[in-house]
Each structure stands twice: as C-alpha cells, then as structure tokens.
C-alpha cells in the first residue's frame with residue numbers, strides 16, 4: 412500500500428476562500444470588517460516569520476490586521492495592559508498573543524486576560540472549559556485544522572480508535588477532546604508511554620504532536636491507518652551541504668508511506684491549516700460578538 416498524501420496547502424486554500432467569502436458577506440450585509448490583532452513580544456526569528464505570515468494572510472482574506480510588537484524586556488504588566496486595550500477596542504474581533512513569551516512573563520496570566528469572545532487561539536480557561544464541556548466556543552487552530560484534514564481522508568470518524576501522541580495545551584489535549592467529540596475512542600500517549608509502538612499499532616488514526624523528529628517509525632503504523640503529523644522539527648541535513656537543515660515531522664514519513672492509507676506531509680500538511688483556522692476563528696468571533704449567525708459553509 413502507498414498512502415494518499417493529504418494536501419494541507421490545497422485544503423487550507425479552500426478554507427481561506429470560504430473565509431474570504433464570509434468576510435465579503437459580513438461587509439456587505441452588516442458593514443462589519445473583522446479585525447485581528449497579533450501581539451509579539453521580543454525578536455524570536457521563528458515567531459517573527461509566523462507573525463508576518465499571519466499578517467499577510469489576514470489582509471489577503473479582506474480583514475484588518477493590527478500588529479503590536481513589543482520589546483523582549485517589556486514587563487508583564489505592560490503586556491497585560493496591551494491585551495486589555497485590545498479587549499476594549501471595537502475594531503478588534505480577534506486577539507492572538509504569539510507564544511512562547513519571554514521567560515519573565517507568565518504566559519497563562521497573559522492569555523487569560525484575553526476576552527473569551529476575542530480568544531481566536533482558544534487558549535483561555537473559558538474556551539478550554541467550553542471544549543471540555545462540549546459547548547460552543549473558539550477552538551484552538553492547529554487541532555481544528557488537524558480534524559479537517561483527517562475528515563478528508565476518513566469522513567466517518569465515529570467508533571474509530573485514535574491515538575494522540577503528545578499532551579500539550581496547544582495541540583495534544585484539545586485534539587483529544589475534538590476526536591472524542593467525533594465519537595472516536597481516544598488514547599492520549601506521550602514521551603513516557605510504555606510500548607508506544609504497540610499503542611500506535613492498535614490505532615485506526617495516529618496523530619503525532621510530540622515535537623520529536625521522526626519518533627514514530629513506519630512499522631508502528633498498521634496497514635490502512637490515517638496519520639496526521641503535527642510535528643515541525645528542523646534537523647541538520649548534511650546531505651544537502653554543510654550547515655544545511657530541513658524540516659521533518661514527528662513521523663518517519665518515507666517509512667510510514669508504505670503502511671498508512673493516508674498521511675499529512677511536513678511541510679505542507681497541518682502547518683498551513685493553522686493560519687486558515689485562525690482566520691476562520693476571527694470571522695466567527697466577529698459574527699458572534701454581534702449576535703450574527705455563524706457564516707454558512709465555514
């Protein structure tokens with residue numbers, strides 16, 4: 412068997428088209444232009460790239476993008492004050508504080524200052540609680556994008572066994588809850604799980620979100636399994652020349668291709684879905700804040 416490759420770039424493009432159409436309708440029918448504010452503290456190069464990409468994608472979807480760049484030594488109280496200003500700013504429908512924050516700042520404290528109705532990352536206690544309770548809220552972007560890709564390969568998830576490798580707040584835990592909401596039988600595994608290979612072999616769905624390059628080997632993937640690889644790891648690639656690097660996922664992709672029925676590549680799998688789902692959440696937040704029904708088709 413050779414796996415079908417799930418094209419995250421293409422599917423993210425479809426989500427972004429639907430978002431742009433919903434933005435157009437919000438403008439024409441309600442005179443509302445959704446706005447996304449991104450707060451970046453410090454100069455971490457990877458975060459700067461992510462934030463620039465979010466800015467471009469927000470504008471491309473017809474929304475307003477507001478960037479707040481603060482120096483790395485900004486005191487926590489000043490970051491909190493900035494978030495409170497954005498909560499009160501009516502042009503702003505979504506607020507994203509780029510993580511990680513510098514080590515002198517308590518991330519949890521800052522994230523929880525975001526008004527839940529503007530929390531497009533879905534990371535406040537209120538939105539995490541809603542997800543846990545099965546209530547409508549804003550759902551974290553990467554897990555949401557993972558579910559959309561999974562459904563492309565496996566439209567009927569009910570009753571399937573799913574293993575999530577990784578238990579982070581940003582991905583593993585919310586992804587497990589979303590799979591449970593789809594009536595999957597869910598196992599949450601992690602770096603300390605005993606017989607991780609055996610746990611993975613028993614699953615119809617393997618979602619890898621542990622941040623360890625190529626941890627999951629091809630022979631841990633049973634024939635016919637759908638593999639969603641959330642990992643993005645940069646490793647040395649001396650075969651490409653001195654000092655060169657390349658991106659790999661948490662799954663040994665070439666090996667897994669021979670077993671899986673479908674698999675997401677890295678790059679070009681889950682990555683592009685994160686921004687697409689952020690834009691989607693911003694449109695949903697803009698509508699819900701004004702008691703407008705969720706745009707159709709999103």
Ligand code: GUN
Nearest residue numbers: 507508509510511532552
């Ligand atoms: N840093 C890496 N991924 C994310 C994300 O999804 N949201 C935020 N706020 N920061 C991140």
